[in-house]
Amino acid sequence: MFHLTVAYIFIYVCLGLIALGILLLFQMKISHNREQRNREAYAKKHHDYFVYVQANLQDNVELRLPPGKLKKLEKRVIQDKFIEWIEQFKGDYRSKLIELCREAGFVEEDLKALRSIRYGRRLEAAYRLGGMRAPEAVPMLQNILQKRKYSSLSIVLARSIAKAADNSEDLLQMLRALLSHGKPIHNLAADIMLETGLDSSAILLKLLNDSDSALVKVGLVAMWGQAVPEVMPVLGRLVGAEEKDVRAEAVKLYLTTNPALKDDTIAQLMSDRSWEVRAEAARALGQLHAAGSIPLLTDALRDSSWKVRYNSAESLAELGEAGFEALCQAALTGAGIQREAALHRIELVMEKEREHSAIEQMVAYNKKRLLYDRYFGVKQPAKRVGGVAAVGGDYSA
Structure with missing residues (x-):
C-alpha cells in the first residue's frame, strides 16, 4: 500500500512539473510576442529620427539620441538599427555611427552586461560590442574566449574580436585561442578573420609566415578570392612545406594564381609524394x-x-x-x-x-x-x- 501511495505521489508531481513547464512555455511565447510588437511600435515611432540620422551622416552635424526619456527596449531598438547600419556603411558614415553609439552609452552598457552571470546576456553583449567596433571590449572578450571551452559562444566572441580589434596582434591572439581546441574550423576561422577592418594583406603575410601550421592553413584559406601580390613569394615556399595539408592547400592556390607554369614545376607537382x-x-x-x-x-x-x-x-x-x-x-x-x-x-x-x-x-x-x-x-x-x-x-x- 505504501509503494502504491508513493507511485501516485510521483505521478502527481510529474504531472505538476509538466503543467508548470507548459505554462512557462506559454509565458515565454507571450512575452516574446509582446516584445516583438513593442519593437515594431518603437521602430515606427522613431522612423523620422532614423531618417534624420541618415540624412545628416554626410554633414558636419553632431548627432544625438531622440529627446526625452527612452525606455530600455526603446534604446535597444535604436542601438540595433545603428549596428545594422555600421555593418552596411564604410568610412566616415561608419565612424559617425560608432561615435554616436559611444556617446549614447551603448558601449558602456554592454561592457557591464559582458560581466553578467547570465549566458544569454553575455552572448548578446558580445555580439553588440563587435557590431559597434568597440576596441576597449577586446581584452575582456579575449579573456572569456581563452577560458571557455569551444562552443557557439566562442564563434560569437571571435567574430566580435575580429570586428573590434584595432591591431593585428589582437587578431592573431584570437585565432590562436579559437584554434587551440583542435577543431577542424580553418575555413570558419578564415571567414571570421576577414571580418576585420584592418589591412588584410599584412595580416595574411603574418599568418603565412607563422610557425603554427594551423594559422598558416587559415591564411591559405583566407587567400581564396584575395589579390595579394605581397604573399606570392611565401606561397611559392609553402608549396614545398613538410606538412601535407599545408602543402596541398598551398598547391591549390599556387596553381590558380600562376596561369603560366613552367614544365619542370608541373612535372615536380605531378610527382609529389x-x-x-x-x-x-x-x-x-x-x-x-x-x-x-x-x-x-x-x-x-x-x-x-x-x-x-x-x-x-x-x-x-x-x-x-x-x-x-x-x-x-x-x-x-x-x-x-x-x-x-x-x-x-x-x-x-x-x-x-x-x-x-x-x-x-x-x-x-x-x-x-x-x-x-x-x-x-x-x-x-x-x-x-x-x-x-x-x-x-x-x-x-
Whole structure:
C-alpha cells in the first residue's frame, strides 16, 4: 500500500512539473510576442529620427539620441538599427555611427552586461560590442574566449574580436585561442578573420609566415578570392612545406594564381609524394588548359590514388580533341586501372556532351564522337546532333 501511495505521489508531481513547464512555455511565447510588437511600435515611432540620422551622416552635424526619456527596449531598438547600419556603411558614415553609439552609452552598457552571470546576456553583449567596433571590449572578450571551452559562444566572441580589434596582434591572439581546441574550423576561422577592418594583406603575410601550421592553413584559406601580390613569394615556399595539408592547400592556390607554369614545376607537382598534391595538380592542369601536360596526365592514369586518376582523366577530357584522343588511346592500349579510368571518363563525356544544345557544344560533341568511332568502331549508326555535323570543317583530322 505504501509503494502504491508513493507511485501516485510521483505521478502527481510529474504531472505538476509538466503543467508548470507548459505554462512557462506559454509565458515565454507571450512575452516574446509582446516584445516583438513593442519593437515594431518603437521602430515606427522613431522612423523620422532614423531618417534624420541618415540624412545628416554626410554633414558636419553632431548627432544625438531622440529627446526625452527612452525606455530600455526603446534604446535597444535604436542601438540595433545603428549596428545594422555600421555593418552596411564604410568610412566616415561608419565612424559617425560608432561615435554616436559611444556617446549614447551603448558601449558602456554592454561592457557591464559582458560581466553578467547570465549566458544569454553575455552572448548578446558580445555580439553588440563587435557590431559597434568597440576596441576597449577586446581584452575582456579575449579573456572569456581563452577560458571557455569551444562552443557557439566562442564563434560569437571571435567574430566580435575580429570586428573590434584595432591591431593585428589582437587578431592573431584570437585565432590562436579559437584554434587551440583542435577543431577542424580553418575555413570558419578564415571567414571570421576577414571580418576585420584592418589591412588584410599584412595580416595574411603574418599568418603565412607563422610557425603554427594551423594559422598558416587559415591564411591559405583566407587567400581564396584575395589579390595579394605581397604573399606570392611565401606561397611559392609553402608549396614545398613538410606538412601535407599545408602543402596541398598551398598547391591549390599556387596553381590558380600562376596561369603560366613552367614544365619542370608541373612535372615536380605531378610527382609529389603526397597524393593530395598530385590530385590538385592534375585537376588544375585541365582548368588551365595546359595542353602540353597531356603526356603527364596520361601517365597519371596509372597513379595508385583513385583521386589522381579521376582528376587526370577529367582534365584530359577538358583539353579538347587532343586530350580526348589521349583518353581513347589509353582506353584502347592501356591496361588495368589506366584503362578503367580512361573508359569511365569517356563514357561520362559521351553521355554528358550529347545533351548540350549550343552550336559550339554540338560541334565539340560531334568531333569527339568521330574520334570515339575511329578508336572503338561504329557498333551502331553514329548518333549526330541534328543539322550541325558539317559545321567547322573536317572533323576526322
